[in-house]
Every structure is written in structure tokens, then in C-alpha cells.
Amino acid sequence: MDKFHKILSSAIPLPIENVDTDQIIPARFLKAVERKGFGDNLFRDWRYRKDSTPNPDFVLNNPKYSGTILVAGKNFGSGSSREHAAWAVYDFGFRVVVSSFFADIFKGNVLNNGLLPIQVPEDFLTGMFGTIEKNPSATFEVDLETQTIRNNSLGTEFKFDINPYKKECLLKGYDDIDYLLSLKKEIEAFEMK
């Protein structure tokens, strides 16, 4: 897993609620046996028209918007456990997803892939959407060390929650398997009980 660094970036807005994993990546694109290229099909059915040409109305096709932060409506990532959803978001180039609420499995999956989910209060989220609407190149700062996200235009800041263990993993680029392997003896002892 890549280490998570401080981020200063503009953000891409997706002010839709209950975006489920089938929208993030539809099932018909889950047929690969390798973990790559999923970013091409991120939000596939919103991003492309039936004839596979880009849908100009969809935000990812609008050159006004760019950045490594995705800002999404409430209850992002509900539905399936497919980690392909996390891979697609990461592979597209996002490093942070901001929403006022995340589905559990999705949250766990993104954390295991070096992508930071930041849960913010409803008004902070609305503030972010408003800022981006006014100025698509407005920037936001994310510092995992101090657990803060800052809206530079409004000068507002929010201190977000993250499990201390997961924070350590992200900052150092460690993954859980290294840790579990170091516990082999305890696991075997547990099995004998």
C-alpha cells in the first residue's frame, strides 16, 4: 500500500445521496482477475452514454473540475462488498473521499487501499459543495497527521475521526496482512484451545 501524504487539492463534487457500489462500478465490469484498470469504468453508467461516448453532463467529464478529492452526498458506498469499488475510485486518481456518511464495508475497503474516507458534518459538506460551485478550482487541505480537513475559501476546518490503528497503517503504508502474519503463534495457540 502507498503511504498517505498531506493533500492540497481542488475537489470533484458528486452531490448525490446513496451512491451505491453498483453505480461506482457496475457488476459487468467485475470480470477481471487482476487489480488494475478499474478507474476506466468508475461511475460507468453515469459517465458514458449508451453508445460509449462520454456523457458531457456528468461531472467527471467536465474539464472545469479536477483534483484528488471526491466530495459525495450522504451514504456513499452502500451495497456490495466488491472491493473493486474502492479500486476504481483509487485507480481514477482520488486519494480522499468526503461524505457525511459512509457504508461500513466500503469504508473498510477504501482504508485497506490507501484511500482516506472523511466523514464530515452535513453543514461542512454543504459548505464544500457551495465552495466548489462558486469556484471549481477552490482548494482543500487534508492532513491525516492532525486529522483535519480545511476549506481554504471559507476558512473552515473540521477535525475528523479515524481509528488510530488505521491512521498508522495509512501514514506508514503498512497493511494488515503483515501484522496478521506476525501473530502466527498466537493464532495457532488459539486454534488449540
Add this chain to the structure above:
Amino acid sequence: MEPTTLFDKIWDAHVVNKIEGGPSVLYIDRHFIHEVTSPVAFSGLESRGLTVFRPQNTVATPDHNVPTIEQHLPIREELSRKQVETLTTNCERHKIPMYGLSHKWHGIVHIIGPELGITQPGMTIVCGDSHTSTHGAFGAIAFGIGTSEVEMVFASQCILQPKPKKMRINVEGKLGKNVTSKDIALYVIAKITTSGGTGHFVEFAGSAIRSLSMEARMTLCNMSIECGARGGMIAPDETTFAYLKGREEAPKGAAWDQKVAEWKKLKTDENAVFDTEYTFDAADISPMITYGTNPGMGVGVEGSIPTGDDLTGSDRATFLKSLDYMGFKPGEKLKGKKIDYVFIGSCTNGRIEDFRLFANYIKGKKKASWVTAWIVPGSKQVEQQIREEGLVEIMESAGFALRQPGCSACLAMNDDKIPEGKYAVSTSNRNFEGRQGPGARTMLASPLMAAAAAVSGMISDPRE
């Protein structure tokens, strides 16, 4: 001793280690795998130079991609074939038992686990699939995991998990005629919303739940994930033991008696505290149908789509977007709406009891001429039983054909896709945009609702 919940008892008995301020290391008793979420985990494992730590605690079956006709032929679609082949070679290399397409025990992963007695009370069970919650019906902690976690279980038979909060949902009283556990599920999700259970593990309790068969309990626990919960469970009882007894992998002889004695202790103590608790009256539940694009958008069949007048801002926009996709208007009645497709199957409603309900309803009636129906058993054993009980003849004389087992139109990774704009009454679990094919319009319901729709060609009340 402090009173504890069923969930606590099983969880605490499986904690190998706890990280200070972090997740627990949870030991996993059974790991189910399928072709879609395992290949990357296998290659990750191999790139670390590891093999599967406890292959005998792992069971594999290809289900998501497989065709539901002519399963004896090689899979035509190349990518699907490759995923299934990859699963086969990975299982051979790592000595994992696999029930492939030609095997008499083949089927959807959440159908075959219970059917073979692999799923047992008190276990921890995971699978790279959110509907792993199904197995909770046996009084097990069962939940879906991502591919990174699949790799963790391969490597160590453990995963790191924060302990979820606990919720109890009580359903008391008697269910009305032709109201099923699928209706309980859709009713509860409509009440508490698709995020109401987030962060929680649910225990279903109450007299209405106790009276359910194992098949019906599985349907309910299967859908628990759709309210956002990590999983759902029901304390084991005589119904559970009777279902398990004599199954392939269930304990036998003296071991059986000993296990049953242990399983009887698996229940929530009186006065145990839940973080959240709900109580519903079974008599309030009608046969349910969804009208929108998440499983929480459901109403009783006699009801109407909400007007959405009480919604504001993004909530209202989301609601209208969903109705627009479905081709419905706020406040409309659903009964009498013409439909095009019916799908009976999936890990939610692909068990023998579901096909009995369906066959019983359609007996002596005829399928509406404009309806296409896909009747897909959840496993080879279910298919076999459908044949033995003479349900195929009933279906055939009503104009329905039986297909072969797999996930099929539940997520439309194979050829069973609902065409764009068409309405499907489906016994599966998700009505997300495009779930059953690009542009498909899914309405979730019980097998009885599906039967009534298949025969009348429109949304109908199975009580009439």
C-alpha cells in the same frame, strides 16, 4: 456476570488478540469464496510467497458469472469463463474444496453452505460477498468482506475487525396470510432506511421470528445487510437443529448431542443491553413491493408511492431521480401496473420453500403471455428437490421453465439481463440502478408477489 448478547458471546469467543485503540483480531471458522472476489486475493497471497493457511476451512463455488442454461457446455463469454477457470486452478493449487459447475453440490455460495451443514451455530463465517449475512440465520456471526480481507483470511484465518454496535429488531405477533419473511425484511428496511443499521450487527427476535422456518430466517438475515448493518442473526433453536441434523457436514452421533448442548447456550441473556432496539408488530406488515432504486423504497402492495412532499433539498432530488429512473410518478398506485419480467431465485429467495410457494400459487393458472419469467434454483440440490416434488410439471403446465443454478439476474453478470426500461418483479435483494442490466427497472418482492405478478402480468396482491 454481566448479561451479554448472543453476538457478544460468539464474538468474544473468537478474539485472538485486540489492538489497543484499534480493531480485534478475529478468528474465522469458515471462509466461503467465489470467482469474482477471490482472484486478486490469491495473486496477492502468492506474490507474498504464501499458501492458504487453513484450506480445509475454506469452501469454493463459482456462482456469480455462470450461465443458467446448458451448464454442461464451456462458458461462452470469455471473461466469465476465465474467472471460473482461475478459481478452479487457484483451488487446486491451494487444496481448497470446490463445488464446480458439474458437481452435485454446486450452487450459490450462501445456499450451499447451509444446505451442506457447513454453516453451524456459534461460528464466525466470512465471504467476499455482502450477503454472507444469510448464514446468521443459524446463530452465527457471518458477514461480507472485501478482497483485501479475503487475502487476510487466506494468509492467517483471521481478519482485523472493529467490534460493531448491537441492534435488536423484535417482530412480535402473527404474520398475515401470504405475508413472508421477505416482506418483513422489506418492511423493516423501509422503516429504518438503508443506512439505519450502519455500524451495527442485528439480532432478530420476537415471536414472529421464532415461528419462521430456517429458509425464511435465511431470507431475513440475507436482507439485513440492506439496512446498512454488518449482518443479522437469529438465536439457534429446535428449528435450527432439526434443519441441520443429518446434513453432510453436520456433526454425527455423540458429537451431535454434545454440539446441540453447546448451541442451546447461544442466546442473548435477559437484561442484556443493545445500542439500538426496535419493535414491530407482524400484523402491520403487508406483502411488500419496492418502487425505487434502493431496497428501503418499498410499500405495502395496497399502498401508493410517497409524494415526497415532505422531502427537501438533496433528499428530494435523490427521490425524484430515483422515480424518474423507474418511470414512476410521486403518489402513484402500484397495483395494476404492467410488468415485463419475473425473476425467482438468488441467495435471498432461491431455496426449496420459495419454489414451493411459487408453484403452489401458480398451480392451475397460466403465465401472462407478455411476461418473461426466469425461474432459477439456488443450487443443484434445490433443483433436484424441485424435480422430485413434481414442481417442474406444475410450472411447465403454467408456462414456466426451470433454469440451472447460479446468481443469474440478481446481478446480471451472466446473460440473464433485464432489457433497458423493462419492469421486473424480482425476488432478489437489490434494486439499484442497472443492477439487473443497464436501464433495468427492478421491483423487489417475495416469491408470492412474483407469482401473482407472473400470472396476472401486473403488480397484484397475492392475498386476493
